[in-house]
Amino acid sequence: MTTPVKVAVTGAAGQISYSLLFRLAAGDVFGADVPVELRLIEIDPAMRALEGVVMELDDCAFPNLVNVVTTSDLKVGFDGVNWALLIGSVPRKQGMERRDLLGINGGIFKPQGEAIASAAANDVRVLVVGNPCNTNCLIARENGKDVPADRWFSMMRLDQNRAMTQLARKANRPVTSVTKMAIWGNHSATQFPDFYHAEIDGVEVPKVIDDHDWLNGEFITTVQKRGAAIIEARGASSAASAANAVIDTVRSIATPTPAGDWTSVGVVSRGEYGVPEGLQFGFPIRSTGSSWEVVTGLVHTQAAQSAIDTTRDELLGEQSEVTELLS
Ligand code: NAI
Numbered sequence: 129m130t131t132p133v134k135v136a137v138t139g140a141a142g143q144i145s146y147s148l149l150f151r152l153a154a155g156d157v158f159g160a161d162v163p164v165e166l167r168l169i170e171i172d173p174a175m176r177a178l179e180g181v182v183m184e185l186d187d188c189a190f191p192n193l194v195n196v197v198t199t200s201d202l203k204v205g206f207d208g209v210n211w212a213l214l215i216g217s218v219p220r221k222q223g224m225e226r227r228d229l230l231g232i233n234g235g236i237f238k239p240q241g242e243a244i245a246s247a248a249a250n251d252v253r254v255l256v257v258g259n260p261c262n263t264n265c266l267i268a269r270e271n272g273k274d275v276p277a278d279r280w281f282s283m284m285r286l287d288q289n290r291a292m293t294q295l296a297r298k299a300n301r302p303v304t305s306v307t308k309m310a311i312w313g314n315h316s317a318t319q320f321p322d323f324y325h326a327e328i329d330g331v332e333v334p335k336v337i338d339d340h341d342w343l344n345g346e347f348i349t350t351v352q353k354r355g356a357a358i359i360e361a362r363g364a365s366s367a368a369s370a371a372n373a374v375i376d377t378v379r380s381i382a383t384p385t386p387a388g389d390w391t392s393v394g395v396v397s398r399g400e401y402g403v404p405e406g407l408q409f410g411f412p413i414r415s416t417g418s419s420w421e422v423v424t425g426l427v428h429t430q431a432a433q434s435a436i437d438t439t440r441d442e443l444l445g446e447q448s449e450v451t452e453l454l455s
Pocket of ligand 1: 142
């Protein structure tokens with residue numbers, strides 16, 4: 129029998145996980161013939177709710193799901209895992225300063241980084257989803273240095289998917305015709321959805337969509353503010369689409385990027401495009417399935433470069449607020 133892929137998920141009783149775990153167990157991520165072991169990590173107060181989720185997993189009788197472990201002990205949770213999906217975090221509440229949020233999340237992601245480095249499998253890859261995901265990833269990565277820096281990722285894919293749909297709708301084309309959709313910077317309202325380099329049926333977007341006011345205005349703000357719009361409409365944050373983006377991200381990292389395309393992920397900067405080395409930054413990347421590289425050589429307009437500088441500065445500001453947590 130094929131060796132199971134061991135996947136740790138934190139925040140396993142939360143909303144995103146409720147949409148994610150069943151697809152992981154069904155084989156949507158690693159393939160229908162690959163057995164999966166889930167290691168579900170939660171804080172103690174959520175353990176009862178997690179028991180309910182596990183009952184439902186049991187009741188699906190997924191042929192691929194060979195084992196489920198639930199725990200609040202990080203060493204147990206991350207033991208031998210090949211993938212760690214760090215979803216659990218504390219959302220910003222009314223009256224909470226961004227600084228408080230970063231401090232609280234630092235308390236979560238520092239020990240998680242340490243535990244992954246000491247307990248996970250040699251080939252572990254880590255995806256941070258819990259917000260602020262780029263800086264949380266930076267904290268975990270810096271505290272888990274035994275795991276090479278290029279195996280830590282933060283999620284920009286929901287923004288990529290949102291942007292692709294907006295462009296496809298405007299051009300009246302299927303979403304599959306949109307390629308090379310890069311999201312630069314932070315997964316926040318400063319992110320830059322780069323329509324200049326995106327293509328529809330292989331043609332640059334500004335040549336296909338002639339409403340440049342829309343591209344420069346409504347398109348960008350719709351993508352940047354989509355999370356808030358969903359909260360406003362649904363009364364709850366985007367969970368199903370976020371779970372779907374987790375699946376897309378893991379697949380895009382673990383399989384070769386199709387020719388003529390790229391994918392957006394937060395990765396460690398090696399100084400590309402003037403982004404300081406070490407910052408966890410949303411870039412377009414290409415993967416071979418086992419390694420990846422940032423797409424280089426893209427030339428930015430002045431407006432695009434200025435947008436990238438803005439989101440870079442926001443991330444640098446976040447980094448400066450957590451310096452004491454970076455080893
Ligand atoms: P949720 O509040 O429904 O669930 C979060 C879960 O995390 C809760 O069950 C909680 O008990 C658990 N948790 C808290 N601290 C933990 C810890 N130290 N260890 C393990 N589990 C812990 O939230 P939801 O909707 O599932 O979202 C999770 C995170 O994902 C939030 O931070 C949200 O802002 C973020 N998010 C990120 C997106 C992205 O594109 N990067 C998109 C959407 C959401």
